[in-house]
Amino acid sequence: MTPEQLTHFKQMLVDEKTRLETERKMYADDDRTDTEDDAAGELSHSDVNDPADEATNLFDRERDRAAIGNMDRMLGKVNRALEKMDEGTYGLSEIDGTPIPLERLEVLPYALLTVDQEDSA
Numbered sequence: 001m002t003p004e005q006l007t008h009f010k011q012m013l014v015d016e017k018t019r020l021e022t023e024r025k026m027y028a029d030d031d032r033t034d035t036e037d038d039a040a041g042e043l044s045h046s047d048v049n050d051p052a053d054e055a056t057n058l059f060d061r062e063r064d065r066a067a068i069g070n071m072d073r074m075l076g077k078v079n080r081a082l083e084k085m086d087e088g089t090y091g092l093s094e095i096d097g098t099p100i101p102l103e104r105l106e107v108l109p110y111a112l113l114t115v116d117q118e119d120s121a
Helices: 003-029 051-088 102-107 114-121
Strands: none
Touching: 003 102
């Protein structure tokens, strides 16, 4: 991989990391939890709030937690790809060191495996 290609992919990774961190912060800041009971998903305050509203809030919290978890996994892959750049192994499979096609890295710059390896993992 040429130095220009490495620079290109590093910029893609840094941009993706920034995007994920910003989006993750928005989800984390949009905390709908007002009390410990709400955090536990309790509907005991139904005299204050409509049970349907409480169910919607619970669903939204769970969806947000799932989104944050997914972003954390993606950030882990992005950070690992950046580490591989520092190690000089970026673009090589973590399983056997075979080159990851540039076309794949253009679409998924944090790819750590080739398509065949990912399908069998």
